[in-house]
Amino acid sequence: MADNDGSGRIEIQNVTKRFGSLLAVDDVSLEIPHGSYCCLLGPSGCGKTTILRMIAGHETPTSGAITIGGQDVGGLPPVRRGTALMFQSYALFPHLTVRDNVAFNLKMRGVAKEERASRADEMLALVHMTPFADRMPAQLSGGQQQRVALARALITNPRVLLLDEPLSALDEFLRLKMRSELKRLQADLGITFIHVTHTQPEAIALADLVVVMNQGIIEQAASARDVYAFPRSPYVARFMAGHNVLHGRLLASVAETHLLEGPTGARYRIPATAGTPRRTGEQVFFSVRRDLIRLTREETGGEAVENALQGTVEAVEYQGTYVKVTLAGASDEEFIVNEPEHAYFTHPVHRGDTVVASWGVEDVHLLEEDRAAGTKAAPYGEEAA
Amino acid sequence: MQRLAPYLQVAPLTLILGVFLVVPVTMIVLVSFWSYDEFDIYPDLILDNYQWILTSPVTWSLYLKTLYYALVTWAITLLIGFTISWYLVFHVKNLIWQIGLFLLCTVPFWTSNVIRMISWIPFLGREGIFNQALMGAGLTGEPLEFLLFSDFAVILAYVHLFTLFMIVPIFNSMARIDPTLIEAAVDGGARPWQVVFEVVLPLCKTGIALGSIFVIALVMGDFVVVRTMSGGQSATVASAMMNEIALLQYPTAAAGATILLVVVTLMVAAILRVVDVRRELAG
Amino acid sequence: MRTASGRRPLSFWLLTAFFVLFVLFLYGPMTAIYILSFQGPTGGLTFPMRGVSLHWFDALFGQQRTGDFAGSLERAILLALVSMAVTLVVSVAAGLAFRQRFKGASAIFYIAIASLVMPGLFVGLGISLVFQVMGVTPRWWLSGLGAHLTWTLPFGLLIMFAVFNRFNRAYEEAAIDLGATRWKTLTAVVLPILAPGLIAVGLFGFTLSYDELARSKLTVGAKNTLPLEIEAMTTSVTTPSLFALGTVTTAVSFLIIGLALGAIVMIQKRRTRRAGEA
Numbered sequence: 001m002a003d004n005d006g007s008g009r010i011e012i013q014n015v016t017k018r019f020g021s022l023l024a025v026d027d028v029s030l031e032i033p034h035g036s037y038c039c040l041l042g043p044s045g046c047g048k049t050t051i052l053r054m055i056a057g058h059e060t061p062t063s064g065a066i067t068i069g070g071q072d073v074g075g076l077p078p079v080r081r082g083t084a085l086m087f088q089s090y091a092l093f094p095h096l097t098v099r100d101n102v103a104f105n106l107k108m109r110g111v112a113k114e115e116r117a118s119r120a121d122e123m124l125a126l127v128h129m130t131p132f133a134d135r136m137p138a139q140l141s142g143g144q145q146q147r148v149a150l151a152r153a154l155i156t157n158p159r160v161l162l163l164d165e166p167l168s169a170l171d172e173f174l175r176l177k178m179r180s181e182l183k184r185l186q187a188d189l190g191i192t193f194i195h196v197t198h199t200q201p202e203a204i205a206l207a208d209l210v211v212v213m214n215q216g217i218i219e220q221a222a223s224a225r226d227v228y229a230f231p232r233s234p235y236v237a238r239f240m241a242g243h244n245v246l247h248g249r250l251l252a253s254v255a256e257t258h259l260l261e262g263p264t265g266a267r268y269r270i271p272a273t274a275g276t277p278r279r280t281g282e283q284v285f286f287s288v289r290r291d292l293i294r295l296t297r298e299e300t301g302g303e304a305v306e307n308a309l310q311g312t313v314e315a316v317e318y319q320g321t322y323v324k325v326t327l328a329g330a331s332d333e334e335f336i337v338n339e340p341e342h343a344y345f346t347h348p349v350h351r352g353d354t355v356v357a358s359w360g361v362e363d364v365h366l367l368e369e370d371r372a373a374g375t376k377a378a379p380y381g382e383e384a385a
Numbered sequence: 386m387q388r389l390a391p392y393l394q395v396a397p398l399t400l401i402l403g404v405f406l407v408v409p410v411t412m413i414v415l416v417s418f419w420s421y422d423e424f425d426i427y428p429d430l431i432l433d434n435y436q437w438i439l440t441s442p443v444t445w446s447l448y449l450k451t452l453y454y455a456l457v458t459w460a461i462t463l464l465i466g467f468t469i470s471w472y473l474v475f476h477v478k479n480l481i482w483q484i485g486l487f488l489l490c491t492v493p494f495w496t497s498n499v500i501r502m503i504s505w506i507p508f509l510g511r512e513g514i515f516n517q518a519l520m521g522a523g524l525t526g527e528p529l530e531f532l533l534f535s536d537f538a539v540i541l542a543y544v545h546l547f548t549l550f551m552i553v554p555i556f557n558s559m560a561r562i563d564p565t566l567i568e569a570a571v572d573g574g575a576r577p578w579q580v581v582f583e584v585v586l587p588l589c590k591t592g593i594a595l596g597s598i599f600v601i602a603l604v605m606g607d608f609v610v611v612r613t614m615s616g617g618q619s620a621t622v623a624s625a626m627m628n629e630i631a632l633l634q635y636p637t638a639a640a641g642a643t644i645l646l647v648v649v650t651l652m653v654a655a656i657l658r659v660v661d662v663r664r665e666l667a668g
Numbered sequence: 669m670r671t672a673s674g675r676r677p678l679s680f681w682l683l684t685a686f687f688v689l690f691v692l693f694l695y696g697p698m699t700a701i702y703i704l705s706f707q708g709p710t711g712g713l714t715f716p717m718r719g720v721s722l723h724w725f726d727a728l729f730g731q732q733r734t735g736d737f738a739g740s741l742e743r744a745i746l747l748a749l750v751s752m753a754v755t756l757v758v759s760v761a762a763g764l765a766f767r768q769r770f771k772g773a774s775a776i777f778y779i780a781i782a783s784l785v786m787p788g789l790f791v792g793l794g795i796s797l798v799f800q801v802m803g804v805t806p807r808w809w810l811s812g813l814g815a816h817l818t819w820t821l822p823f824g825l826l827i828m829f830a831v832f833n834r835f836n837r838a839y840e841e842a843a844i845d846l847g848a849t850r851w852k853t854l855t856a857v858v859l860p861i862l863a864p865g866l867i868a869v870g871l872f873g874f875t876l877s878y879d880e881l882a883r884s885k886l887t888v889g890a891k892n893t894l895p896l897e898i899e900a901m902t903t904s905v906t907t908p909s910l911f912a913l914g915t916v917t918t919a920v921s922f923l924i925i926g927l928a929l930g931a932i933v934m935i936q937k938r939r940t941r942r943a944g945e946a
Contacts, residue, residue, distance in 0.1 A: 056572065058568050058571075058572075077571065078571055078572045078574075079571075079572070079573070079574035083572075084572060085568070085569075085572045087565050087568070087569055088565075089563065089565055091563065091565040091566050091568070091569035092569075093566060093569070093570075093584060093588075094566075094588070095587040095588055104570070104573045104574075104575075104583075105573040105574045107583070108570075108573060108574040108575045108576070108579050108583070109574060152569075152573065153572075156573070156574065390764075390765070390768070391764075391765040391766075391767075391768045391769075391770040391773075392765070392770060393765075394761040394762060394764045394765035395761070395762050395765035395766070395770070395773075395776060397757070397758045397761060397762070398758050398759075398761070398762040398776065398780070398821060398825065399776055401754075401758065401814065401817050401818075401821060402776075402779050402780065402783055402818065402821065404814065405791070405795060405814035405815060405817060405818050406779065406782070406783050406786070406791060406794075406818045407779065408794075408798055409790075409791060409793075409794025409795045409797065409798050410786070410790060410791075410794050411794075412794050412797045412798050412801065413790065413793060413794045413797060416797050416801075426800075426801075465690060468683065468686060469686075469687060469690055471683070472683040472684070472686065472687050473687075476676075476679075476680050476683055476684075486687070488929070489691060490690075490691070490694070492925060493694055493695070493698070494875075495871065495872075495875035495876075495879075495921055495924070495925050496698075496875070496879065496917075496918050496921040496922070497878075497879040497895060497898070497914070497917050497918065497921065498879060498881065498895075499879075499881055499895050499898045499899050499902070500698070500701070500898065500913075500914040500917060500918060501697070501698060503701070503898075503902050503910065503914065504697035504698045504700065504701040504914065505697050506713070506902075507697075507700060507701060507704060507713050507714040507715075507911075508696075508697050508700060510713075510714065512712075512714050513714055514700060514714060514715055517714075517715065545693065545694070545697075548690075548694075577679070598785055599785065602785045602786070602787055603787070605787060606786075606787020606788060606789050606790065606882070607787075607882075608789055608882070609881060609882065609899060613899075613902055613903075623787065623789050626789065626793075627789070627885075630793065630886065635797060635800070638793065639793070639797065642789070642790055642793055645787075645790075646790060649787070653785065
């Protein structure tokens with residue numbers, strides 16, 4: 001492999017993928033630095049797995065190019081790309097022992113039996129599966145199968161490890177455990193990990209680079225903090241959860257701020273960003289983090305106060321460190337306030353109470369338009385059936 | 386009452402198989418020790434029938450011929466069955482097409498074997514379609530004689546009639562292979578032939594075993610095809626037995642049948658030793 | 669394997685060619701004799717066709733030398749119908765039984781498998797010996813029927829296994845929960861849901877019996893069924909009448925296959941349409 005620099009840097013250039021009339025990936029470009037942990041995040045059918053499979057060489061782009069370490073990998077079989085794929089179902093060979101599964105690639109390459117076994121055992125040690133080397137896959141639990149799948153993928157010394165929903169088949173406890181182990185492994189090996197998931201806590205916990213996808217398009221590709229705290233569009237803000245998305249029509253500009261009128265008549269004051277001139281009557285979207293909103297128990301008395309919404313408590317969920325309060329009638333979409341535990345229990349609210357939620361101008365985060373068309377009411381975090 | 390239900394439900398099956406399978410097969414074994422004259426058979430306990438068969442050099446050549454037919458037919462049907470199943474499972478992605486083409490391969494199973502066998506006669510004869518085509522193309526000056534009434538014709542008919550018994554079980558077990566296993570193998574650096582031998586073949590060995598049992602049992606027990614397609618020139622163990630039955634030498638025929646039954650059972654047992662097919666059948 | 673871009677690899681075309689050749693191998697000779705059965709009166713056992721006529725079909729019914737064609741066809745169809753009915757009822761009952769654990773289940777299962785693998789000649793010989801020893805004359809509707817059932821029942825049983833494996837018992841429990849009796853549950857819920865599988869059992873029951881030769885040989889007694897008649901003709905008849913017979917018997921088979929598959933497709937279509945309306 002003389003024509004690549006040996007690194008796991010991936011460049012996706014204007015890649016489109018069609019399945020018949022279905023547009024799975026729509027002119028996507030993305031650069032993933034070498035040695036980074038990248039999560040492709042989005043609901044099912046958003047094209048994230050298709051991108052993963054195109055990098056792996058199990059699908060061919062309809063148009064566009066993919067390079068790994070500077071080398072165009074178009075037409076190369078998976079094994080010549082320096083990638084290894086860990087399948088969602090693990091795809092362990094049911095007729096082979098754990099050791100033979102891990103050693104599969106070595107056997108294909110004609111490595112002698114003893115060397116195969118010893119290198120497979122090394123890999124099994126890496127994933128703490130040494131005692132299970134002689135078992136059959138059917139005798140292992142889901143978490144154990146996953147470790148074997150990981151060892152089998154890593155034995156090829158890949159530059160890039162591709163993980164397709166690796167944690168989705170595990171129970172909550174194992175999921176958290178394997179999550180931190182994946183992160184540790186990636187740091188130790190120093191290779192690129194690309195991890196497909198539909199669960200946003202998983203993505204922000206693991207990734208250096210989070211790529212939020214929707215309908216075959218990248219809505220935002222940024223660090224976990226940027227994606228979570230500064231979502232680019234309403235879709236990202238809704239999908240990452242943690243935000244309330246609001247919108248209104250521009251009424252007037254005063255000093256460094258704009259005044260908006262929401263669909264329910266509410267008044268919003270938002271900061272005016274330098275360099276983005278706005279017209280009166282223009283529709284503006286913004287978000288406010290759930291944990292930056294104050295709840296007050298008195299009513300507003302009917303007068304329109306800026307950046308304050310009156311609503312009825314619809315549900316209260318205790319979450320340990322905070323309490324999640326869902327309001328009805330506050331805005332035209334779901335409105336949630338996360339109150340710190342002690343603040344909530346000082347003045348608890350109950351289902352049916354009328355409350356006011358308010359926030360400061362400085363907590364308003366302005367949003368750009370969604371890139372994918374018709375994504376208005378995409379539910380966050382939930383996988384569409 | 387509820388506890389009795391399964392016994393009542395399975396009773397008709399048990400009764401029919403008991404009366405028309407277990408008792409008759411037992412009867413064959415019993416009669417193989419009986420004596421006979423040209424008019425009737427008599428209960429007895431003699432080994433003459435076995436002695437006669439086992440000391441006859443004809444028996445050994447019959448077995449040799451039968452095993453030869455069984456082995457060649459098995460190898461060819463296995464090759465075809467595996468290839469056709471491979472094509473249907475891994476190359477025909479559209480489910481409707483897959484079912485349709487699979488049915489196309491199995492429909493002849495529901496038609497007459499005899500007719501399918503004799504339909505080769507106008508094809509293979511001296512004046513047959515095949516020879517006409519060959520001579521028409523100038524490939525041969527004289528008609529090929531070996532086509533009909535020969536070992537070639539017998540094996541051709543066996544393959545024609547019995548390949549289905551190979552395709553169906555192999556297709557069944559192959560269709561159950563998770564396609565991501567193939568991708569995982571490719572991802573793990575397997576070349577196409579390695580995918581076949583390291584992954585697919587081991588994963589459909591139950592189907593192969595079932596098909597093999599069918600084909601071997603069918604060839605070993607056949608007396609129709611070999612007689613018609615060899616034009617009476619070849620005989621197998623079973624067709625020789627039919628001749629004894631025609632001569633009313635039932636105890637000898639029964640002894641021959643018992644020996645053949647033991648041989649077939651041993652072959653089946655050998656296959657079952659290598660591959661456990663129980664789960665496949667029950668599933 | 670199909671590459672993602674929709675271009676198919678060379679192996680696909682090679683295998684397609686192999687498949688086409690195999691289908692030709694399977695159907696080619698049969699098709700040839702169907703065509704040849706319409707030979708003109710002066711035509712022979714092979715091509716070329718000397719005109720097109722129904723002469724050889726007439727000959728089947730008319731002349732002595734083709735034996736008792738009409739009678740043997742009638743017997744074969746009757747026997748197949750009885751086999752089908754018995755196979756259906758017995759297989760369904762046995763299939764129901766095998767859903768529970770009961771003593772001797774695996775023994776009966778293995779006997780059924782043995783029956784499937786047992787060369788037909790042994791079954792025929794054994795039954796004829798039993799009848800001979802008991803002094804009963806073999807008859808097609810008694811010993812013949814029994815012999816055929818040893819061949820059709822294992823298929824029926826295996827199909828019922830497959831069918832019940834995919835059957836969700838919750839339907840049954842729901843019916844009983846809603847106050848249906850066990851018998852009502854079976855007839856109003858279980859059997860209608862399993863209908864396509866039952867048709868398949870019927871198809872095997874009919875066609876396997878209708879075409880069975882090896883098991884019939886020593887068990888039908890004095891009156892032949894059609895496959896035996898055909899076998900006898902292969903040595904004695906040297907006219908296209910033989911092919912006409914093949915065309916007739918295959919037409920019966922295809923009619924049954926068409927009816928069965930058509931019924932299954934219709935049931936499935938109606939179900940998906942209803943599901944679509946819901």
